[in-house]
Amino acid sequence: MEKESKTEMDLIAEERYTFVIVGGGIAGVTCAETTAICCPEQPILLLTESNIVKTVANLEPVARYLYKFDVQERTLAGTCEESSKRLFYPTVTTQVGTLQHVDATDKYIITSRGKKIFYEYLCICTGGRPRLIEANNPLVLGIRDTDSVLELQKRLEKSKSVVLVGNGGIASELAYELKGVEVHWVVRDNHIASTFIDPGAAFFFQQAMDKKQEQTSSTQSPENARGIIKRLRFNEITASTIDSKKGAALGPDWHKNFELKGSCCSENTPKIHFKSVIKSMCDIFDETQNKKLMKVELSTGEVLFCDFVVSATGVDPRLDYSCKPPLNIDATDNGISVNEMMQTSNEYVFAAGDVCTASWDKADHWFQMRLWTQARQMGSMAGRSMAAHFLNETIYQDFCFELFGHVTQLFGLSVILLGRYNGQGLGTNYEILLRTTPGQEYIKFILKDGKLRGAILIGNTELAETCENLILNGIDLTPFGDDILNPDIDIDDYFD
Ligand SMILES: Cc1cc2nc3c(=O)[nH]c(=O)nc-3n(C[C@H](O)[C@H](O)[C@H](O)COP(=O)(O)OP(=O)(O)OC[C@H]3O[C@@H](n4cnc5c(N)ncnc54)[C@H](O)[C@@H]3O)c2cc1C
Numbered sequence: 001m002e003k004e005s006k007t008e009m010d011l012i013a014e015e016r017y018t019f020v021i022v023g024g025g026i027a028g029v030t031c032a033e034t035t036a037i038c039c040p041e042q043p044i045l046l047l048t049e050s051n052i053v054k055t056v057a058n059l060e061p062v063a064r065y066l067y068k069f070d071v072q073e074r075t076l077a078g079t080c081e082e083s084s085k086r087l088f089y090p091t092v093t094t095q096v097g098t099l100q101h102v103d104a105t106d107k108y109i110i111t112s113r114g115k116k117i118f119y120e121y122l123c124i125c126t127g128g129r130p131r132l133i134e135a136n137n138p139l140v141l142g143i144r145d146t147d148s149v150l151e152l153q154k155r156l157e158k159s160k161s162v163v164l165v166g167n168g169g170i171a172s173e174l175a176y177e178l179k180g181v182e183v184h185w186v187v188r189d190n191h192i193a194s195t196f197i198d199p200g201a202a203f204f205f206q207q208a209m210d211k212k213q214e215q216t217s218s219t220q221s222p223e224n225a226r227g228i229i230k231r232l233r234f235n236e237i238t239a240s241t242i243d244s245k246k247g248a249a250l251g252p253d254w255h256k257n258f259e260l261k262g263s264c265c266s267e268n269t270p271k272i273h274f275k276s277v278i279k280s281m282c283d284i285f286d287e288t289q290n291k292k293l294m295k296v297e298l299s300t301g302e303v304l305f306c307d308f309v310v311s312a313t314g315v316d317p318r319l320d321y322s323c324k325p326p327l328n329i330d331a332t333d334n335g336i337s338v339n340e341m342m343q344t345s346n347e348y349v350f351a352a353g354d355v356c357t358a359s360w361d362k363a364d365h366w367f368q369m370r371l372w373t374q375a376r377q378m379g380s381m382a383g384r385s386m387a388a389h390f391l392n393e394t395i396y397q398d399f400c401f402e403l404f405g406h407v408t409q410l411f412g413l414s415v416i417l418l419g420r421y422n423g424q425g426l427g428t429n430y431e432i433l434l435r436t437t438p439g440q441e442y443i444k445f446i447l448k449d450g451k452l453r454g455a456i457l458i459g460n461t462e463l464a465e466t467c468e469n470l471i472l473n474g475i476d477l478t479p480f481g482d483d484i485l486n487p488d489i490d491i492d493d494y495f496d
């Protein structure tokens with residue numbers, strides 16, 4: 001247990017709540033709000049280690065089941081009563097504290113200050129932490145919360161060169177947000193942003209970003225303006241066709257709130273090292289600059305020198321507390337295993353958000369990805385489930401778990417991902433229907449046995465709701481051929 005001076009109050013304090021929720025990220029806050037709505041008479045505690053919590057604001061439908069929203073930070077300053085008011089639900093008490101131990105037999109938790117808090121139902125929403133390529137190396141940084149971005153900002157001020165590793169959400173955002181510093185972007189794939197998009201979409205983005213190829217719509221050729229449609233078998237999409245050319249996790253657009261500027265004046269675009277991983281790293285002392293630098297050797301044999309490495313290489317569930325008896329942990333990704341009700345292996349302990357692993361039999365069009373959309377959906381589901389168990393009611397899993405949906409922005413353009421948008425889990429026996437208008441839109445449909453199984457919609461395509469319907473209804477689209485993506489035909493008319 002953490003060695004902290006305990007006040008007499010802390011040692012004797014024992015509190016009781018019907019619901020205890022740990023974690024002030026989107027999952028924990030949504031869970032607390034939902035529980036308060038479902039059980040308005042019951043005392044609820046939201047315990048979180050930082051006095052900043054995240055809430056969802058400006059919820060806006062993008063399609064029938066797809067929403068976009070802002071993530072806002074709120075400070076839990078002052079007394080418990082004041083804090084409760086900030087969360088709008090009078091039955092929710094908020095406390096700053098760190099979960100240290102769960103006694104799932106006698107149903108209490110212990111905080112790092114030794115406080116014992118009894119619960120009827122516990123929901124663990126402790127999020128994740130960056131999975132670094134080399135932990136405990138001071139020259140390797142991960143990005144998760146405001147503190148980590150402030151650290152990045154501080155280091156950049158004195159830096160000339162940075163190596164960025166990873167090819168997911170964070171690296172894709174950072175690669176184009178870092179200014180005044182030389183960026184070496186090391187990606188193990190043959191295209192950028194691989195967790196979200198395919199090589200074709202990556203090429204679309206790279207083209208859009210290439211200033212020489214920027215065209216205003218008025219100067220576009222008629223063919224470009226109409227869009228190009230292609231139908232391909234899965235295995236036709238090969239590299240060669242494309243290569244020719246401490247707190248809660250941050251929310252969307254986090255980089256807009258920080259100036260991420262290095263110490264040189266150049267505004268160069270990142271140098272991308274495709275199909276590369278870091279083979280070795282060591283720090284060296286550079287006599288000319290009179291400071292420590294990182295020497296990074298890539299699998300391609302190339303050697304880079306940089307001020308520090310940003311490891312944007314995914315997240316691990318954050319489980320730095322003990323539990324007796326232990327909860328079932330997923331062997332593959334180390335999250336707390338939950339069933340479709342977000343219930344763990346213990347009947348009275350639930351989990352939601354980045355910390356958990358969806359261990360139920362998933363619907364055909366849904367899979368888990370650690371995103372705030374899912375943190376919100378899971379937090380809400382956990383709140384409803386705990387309340388239903390308490391009230392002895394039967395509920396069913398929310399419909400949002402039927403269809404994977406994610407709304408985001410990449411390189412300044414709107415991106416909507418639906419269903420098995422990259423053919424995830426479909427093997428190699430599927431078709432891809434593409435329509436692209438350089439600089440404007442990129443639409444990719446994944447079809448299996450004639451049915452739409454997933455879609456990537458980049459730009460203002462206004463196809464999200466139609467795609468949702470087509471995926472969920474499972475209509476055989478074979479009779480419509482390539483007309484489904486013909487820009488001169490309004491496909492909604494087909495299905496009225
Ligand atoms: C830089 C960055 C950008 C991102 N951008 C996007 C995006 O654009 N779109 C998107 O969908 N997703 C994005 N994500 C992912 C998204 O932020 C997460 O999936 C989501 O916030 C997870 O929410 P959560 O509530 O499960 O966890 P978190 O937000 O990590 O919250 C966990 C909470 O638990 C608290 N906690 C942890 N351990 C303890 C303990 N022992 N005791 C008490 N409290 C504890 C933490 O302090 C924190 O308050 C981004 C993530 C990062 C890092």
Ligand SMILES: NC(=O)C1=CN([C@@H]2O[C@H](COP(=O)(O)OP(=O)(O)OC[C@H]3O[C@@H](n4cnc5c(N)ncnc54)[C@H](OP(=O)(O)O)[C@@H]3O)[C@@H](O)[C@H]2O)C=CC1
Pocket residue numbers: 133165166167168169170171173188194195277278311312313314315369370371408409
């Ligand atoms: N716009 C959005 O929606 C955003 C979402 N996020 C979310 O925040 C979380 C954290 O983001 P991020 O860290 O980018 O994680 P992601 O899971 O998005 O991406 C991790 C990337 O790192 C690669 N990788 C993993 N290990 C290594 C390694 N040892 N060497 C080289 N590459 C490696 C992965 O490759 P591989 O896939 O081959 O394993 C993958 O490309 C994610 O849940 C992400 O979805 C973050 C920013 C923006």
